[in-house]
Amino acid sequence: MEAAMASGTALVYDEEMTTHKLLWSDPVCDIEVPERLSSSYEQLKCYNLVERCVHVPAREGSEEEILLVHSSEHLEVAKSTQTMNEEELKRVSGNYDAFFFHPNTYHCARLAVGATLQLVDAVMTGKVCNGMALVRPPGHHSQKNAANGFCLFNNVAIAGEYAKRKYGLQRILIVDWDVHHGQGTQYIFEEDPSVLYFSWHRYEHQEFWPSLKESDYDAVGLGRGEGFNINLPWNKVGMGNSDYLAAFFHVLLPMAFEFDPELVLVSSGYDSGIGDPEGQMNATPEVFAHLTHFLMQLANGKLCVVLEGGYHLKSLSESVCMTVKTLLGDPVPQITGEMAPCLSAIESIQNVRAAHKPYWKWLAYEDTSVLQNLSTKSHPPKKANPNPFTDPESKITNNDESVKVERFLELHMKNILFPVPPIKTATTADSKGSAHLLPVPVHLVKEMDKTEIKALVSGFYADLVKEDKILHSLGNMLAVLDKILKKEVCNGIAESPRAAVSVAVALRHSVQFGFQRVLCIFVGDMQIIPNIEDGKILMIHICENEQSGKTSSKHCISLNWKEDAEGNDFFSALLGFILPVAYSYQPNLTVIAIGPNRSLGISGISLLFALLQGLAESRIFAVMEDTEMNLMRSVAKALVGASTPDFGVYVPPTQEKVTKIKILRDQFQQEWKMLQCSVKDGISRN
Structure with missing residues (x-):
């Protein structure tokens, strides 16, 4: 007889993580709000998904666990903020790119780490088959020695290192579908062949934050880690369901099956979904059900999904629900939209395949070469925004657009959701x-x-x-x-x-x-x-x-x-x-x-x-x-x-x-x- 198969889906959530918030005015940081967690959790309740999950309690990550990927200096700075007043907090926050401290931030960030590790333990010990951790602050931008982009500790990177040590894993896949490049995760693992890191991200030829050369397709990893870092840059906004699926079919999935991971971790940012003011992409929530379904076929189903970004509350919460529904084994809704990737997406896919050809057996005989002249290069991004949903000129229009997307999603979800056959x-x-x-x-x-x-x-x-x-x-x-x-x-x-x-x-x-x-x-x-x-x-x-x-x-x-x-x-x-x-x-x-x-x-x-x-x-x-x-x-x-x-x-x-x-x-x-x-x-x- 084969060993009894793990079943069930874990949900890790602690309301305590909503206490980390911005205390002063900062137009860069004001989108990372506590409601991101609470509204996602409420929507899960609304669909009766919370009661179907196995509740796994969060805990604080230990200092030792945080030090698996961060320096002791970084830990000490974070620790010291617990007793600071607002002025001091503001001053320390100013040392980092797009980050804010609150007296409770250190506690919340430790909970985010611990919640992620609780999920890994539940999956690795067979208590559940898969699961999701709803955490904040997010993690994928934070580096060994620095907070960055709303992130203090790199939850998913710590989880990868933890799983390697505690369970002796030799192959971990990290899929980062957040709309920003998880440069923190890349830096931590770029020389490590035991972690395959895949990220797609809005790039626009390095115009979009974090605007790094090393976020492009030709950053394939270093030393022994060469070939184990996969960057798929999106050089224009408005990418949709078919572009994301094409990236999975023609890049990620063939690599993942050849790599044969023992555990899959997802840096699950939903700012790559429709209506997000950051991402300005057009993918609708059900695409995340499809992506999740594909990843569930790897690593014997051992899949841990960990929240990163996502700043349009309705788009975020519906996408979280689509992910959890799929983890629970519900049938996947029909994907919508024209099934044809756009030219710019095809160009990026071709380039990442060409860059990785030397490292992967499945690419060995593909006749693929790097494209120099990209369709998006000749006309640089205009300041006027091509995306129908967001207009950065004013918060007012932004708000109007946000409401439009909300209404669209109300209707859209009613159209695609269907009663699950008994x-x-x-x-x-x-x-x-x-x-x-x-x-x-x-x-x-x-x-x-x-x-x-x-x-x-x-x-x-x-x-x-x-x-x-x-x-x-x-x-x-x-x-x-x-x-x-x-x-x-x-x-x-x-x-x-x-x-x-x-x-x-x-x-x-x-x-x-x-x-x-x-x-x-x-x-x-x-x-x-x-x-x-x-x-x-x-x-x-x-x-x-x-x-x-x-x-x-x-x-x-x-x-x-x-x-x-x-x-x-x-x-x-x-x-x-x-x-x-x-x-x-x-x-x-x-x-x-x-x-x-x-x-x-x-x-x-x-x-x-x-x-x-x-x-x-x-x-x-x-x-x-x-x-x-x-x-x-x-x-x-x-x-x-x-x-x-x-x-x-x-x-x-x-x-x-x-x-x-x-x-x-x-x-x-x-x-x-x-x-x-x-x-x-x-x-x-x-």
């Missing part, structure tokens, strides 16, 4: 009874009776209805599918003696039911090619050899792939091609079928199921012709989501496979724009 995963009690052997709670559905099926199928596949065995399996299959289509269950598994037949019927039935965009991924040999003429179905067929007479078209794509004998090399196909196509398509139902002669191993198939759950509100229907027990277990595990399935040993793609993906990418990137990750291929300047 049942996660369904299957039918078939003759083999294999459902009872599955390691996870799966709901059993009664099959449909024969007359019902005949009536359903006779319209389009009349000849199939003659065979009793097939009829029976269609009855099972349709019973589960109907529950998914009616949103009574989230996802389901059906066994079928002929997967291609079941899939053909399932696709037709779903379209007739009213689903307009169905994604079907078929692994193995497909004897019947379903009719996809009406553009309501996108078929991706993964098989070992080209099937004769089949040419790829926009809605029917063939991927010839034979999994490597050494381990799982399917990461590159999934992240570099399948996911970008699927996200470009935005299906409202996903059907994944495993037919005969599958060319993917169990780990590749598990990965497929795990990563595609971000689509179609997590509605996935699995049709299994191959019912090998370990495969069924892995698929059920991925669908129930109680734990991360095993993705096997990471194997980098061969040159031949990289070329294969590139050819497909070139062929389809005009249609499915999330495939775009470089500019030189004559991509339209969208």
Whole structure:
């Protein structure tokens, strides 16, 4: 038996951390308010998320813990502020770039450190699977010897160092999706190969704070840490959901899977979300659900999310809720917005890939080179702000914009949030009874009776209805599918003696039911090619050899792939091609079928199921012709989501496979724009 899997999501919060506040007037610092914490916590309560989490108490971080990354001088200065009067506090604060001290700041900053470490302990000891710490002051700008940018102690960096020492970890991934560069974290770990640090940040060719040369894409780490520092600079404002997803598909996720972390820490700033006066980006709260979902597939699900920035209270609190909802395992809302990264984002993605090519196996055969002439360089940022949401000229308009965003988000969240189906995963009690052997709670559905099926199928596949065995399996299959289509269950598994037949019927039935965009991924040999003429179905067929007479078209794509004998090399196909196509398509139902002669191993198939759950509100229907027990277990595990399935040993793609993906990418990137990750291929300047 495998060890019992940790379950549950921790929430660490202490109201005490709202007592750190600005005592004098300072237009730079006045956005870092206590309400950032209290309104986020209130919104979590509003969605009934607090009661679903495991409450983990905060504690003060010890001096010893703080000294893991900070100097004793820095600690002493911070300590000395507890008894200062306002004048003295103001004077000491003035020694730092964008920081303020309050008599309670030292206490709050120690609580922020301790809360973060409590979360790491809860996750590392298996008390919970993952969790979030709502803390302030934030941490990612603070350096060994200095407070900086609202940050006193570097909570996440201390957590990384602490986890390495206490749990003997050798690989930690830190993902910093705050809109500012976490230069503090970069400096602390830039020579350390055991910590992979990824940050995207508003940069505008060094115009935007902290305006450092070393925040650019070519700062890849130093000495032994070379290749383990990834900076993705955003050279214009207004980046949105598709830009963030493209960064994950084409940069972060392939690196993360190759790195294979034992723990993932997120410096979770939400100033990269819509309406933020600092970031001026356009990403909406649900994008954070998708990013969180992807990171949950790493490190066996060990994920600690720690609050950093975020200054539009509504945008911040909704984004916090989307993150926690996803950590709890709720289905992920459909992403909104046009799924096409902007030219400037593609340029940055290309440059960071080029800069890291020498260090990463997955990039070894990518023909990628640095772009010198960037589309944003020729016309420097005008003082007039291109972002529709903020106008720095006056606080008044700023306030108007802030209210506009608030109203927009009220409506937006109502539109994208949906009732979670009462049942996660369904299957039918078939003759083999294999459902009872599955390691996870799966709901059993009664099959449909024969007359019902005949009536359903006779319209389009009349000849199939003659065979009793097939009829029976269609009855099972349709019973589960109907529950998914009616949103009574989230996802389901059906066994079928002929997967291609079941899939053909399932696709037709779903379209007739009213689903307009169905994604079907078929692994193995497909004897019947379903009719996809009406553009309501996108078929991706993964098989070992080209099937004769089949040419790829926009809605029917063939991927010839034979999994490597050494381990799982399917990461590159999934992240570099399948996911970008699927996200470009935005299906409202996903059907994944495993037919005969599958060319993917169990780990590749598990990965497929795990990563595609971000689509179609997590509605996935699995049709299994191959019912090998370990495969069924892995698929059920991925669908129930109680734990991360095993993705096997990471194997980098061969040159031949990289070329294969590139050819497909070139062929389809005009249609499915999330495939775009470089500019030189004559991509339209969208």
